[in-house]
Amino acid sequence: MVRSILLRGFDQKIAERIEEHMVNQRISFLRPFVLTKVEKIQEGSPGKLRVTALSSDGKETFEGEFNTVLLAIGREACTRNIGLDHVGVKYNPRTGKVLVDEEDRTNVGHIFAIGDVQKGRLDLTPVAVQAGRLLARRLYGRQRTKCDYINVPTMLFTSMEYGACGVSEERASQMYGEENIEVYHSNFWPLEWTVPGRDKYACYAKVICHIPDSERVVGVHVLGPNAGEIVQGFAVALRCGLTKEQLDSTIGIHPVCAEVLTDLTVTQRASGATVVKGTC
Numbered sequence: 218m219v220r221s222i223l224l225r226g227f228d229q230k231i232a233e234r235i236e237e238h239m240v241n242q243r244i245s246f247l248r249p250f251v252l253t254k255v256e257k258i259q260e261g262s263p264g265k266l267r268v269t270a271l272s273s274d275g276k277e278t279f280e281g282e283f284n285t286v287l288l289a290i291g292r293e294a295c296t297r298n299i300g301l302d303h304v305g306v307k308y309n310p311r312t313g314k315v316l317v318d319e320e321d322r323t324n325v326g327h328i329f330a331i332g333d334v335q336k337g338r339l340d341l342t343p344v345a346v347q348a349g350r351l352l353a354r355r356l357y358g359r360q361r362t363k364c365d366y367i368n369v370p371t372m373l374f375t376s377m378e379y380g381a382c383g384v385s386e387e388r389a390s391q392m393y394g395e396e397n398i399e400v401y402h403s404n405f406w407p408l409e410w411t412v413p414g415r416d417k418y419a420c421y422a423k424v425i426c427h428i429p430d431s432e433r434v435v436g437v438h439v440l441g442p443n444a445g446e447i448v449q450g451f452a453v454a455l456r457c458g459l460t461k462e463q464l465d466s467t468i469g470i471h472p473v474c475a476e477v478l479t480d481l482t483v484t485q486r487a488s489g490a491t492v493v494k495g496t497c
């Protein structure tokens with residue numbers, strides 16, 4: 218059950234591919250719906266639960282019986298009772314999230330906030346750890362390095378793994394203008410999928426470049442086996458200012474999936490359709 222869109226904040230074209238892959242695996246999506254009631258109708262392990270939901274426009278209801286109900290609906294920051302009003306720190310009253318600048322400073326100069334309490338940042342543990350480490354060094358170690366909140370490698374443990382670093386296509390368009398970004402993309406067919414003849418069009422890679430900045434790579438997205446392992450390495454290159462030319466002049470390892478990123482020639486602008494590259 219999904220309230221609105223899938224994977225808000227992530228690249229929406231990739232989110233659509235993830236949904237398609239899950240639907241092909243016979244996972245049903247009910248959307249846009251919200252849960253209104255869960256009743257235990259049978260004890261046991263597993264017992265039985267009756268679920269009631271309402272469509273987001275309030276016109277349709279859904280009722281079904283399930284063994285397990287899992288809610289993965291984000292989190293709010295528990296900041297309401299820690300005296301922020303008392304010291305004048307600004308926060309979003311609905312979510313409890315605190316407003317900070319690029320140095321993690323709140324509107325009160327000597328008060329900083331890091332981690333999931335920050336408004337508009339990724340709620341990820343490694344990001345919070347890194348931000349805290351760098352803040353301590355800036356405050357007490359005479360260093361100046363700020364946390365890079367843009368080039369954050371992350372992944373989704375969906376049945377088809379999705380790894381990404383940098384911005385989504387939507388965000389790149391907003392930041393730079395659609396005419397200033399080039400999206401290179403391709404499907405790829407992992408070697409180990411060729412013998413069993415698994416889906417040729419499920420795995421996908423795309424690289425988003427900022428044209429006026431020497432086609433600097435601002436986003437890398439990989440949908441396929443071990444996507445997180447692939448993207449972790451490319452994240453270092455993104456942080457170093459990787460350009461498409463540098464990516465093209467990098468020799469790929471044959472026949473691994475990551476090779477596809479060194480050999481992207483088709484742009485989304487030139488052709489909506491993607492080509493499939495095999496790894497053998």
Ligand SMILES: NC(=O)C1=CN([C@@H]2O[C@H](COP(=O)(O)OP(=O)(O)OC[C@H]3O[C@@H](n4cnc5c(N)ncnc54)[C@H](OP(=O)(O)O)[C@@H]3O)[C@@H](O)[C@H]2O)C=CC1
Binds near residue numbers: 220
């Ligand atoms: N991100 C991570 O790495 C990890 C996350 N988790 C846990 O997983 C859960 C989900 O996290 P994450 O995906 O990052 O959260 P997000 O905030 O990215 O996504 C939350 C999702 O829940 C929906 N939602 C929010 N409130 C409601 C509601 N009242 N009714 C119905 N749907 C709602 C949102 O819909 P909409 O788009 O419409 O707002 C959105 O799709 C959290 O409990 C988190 O602690 C655990 C481990 C790691």
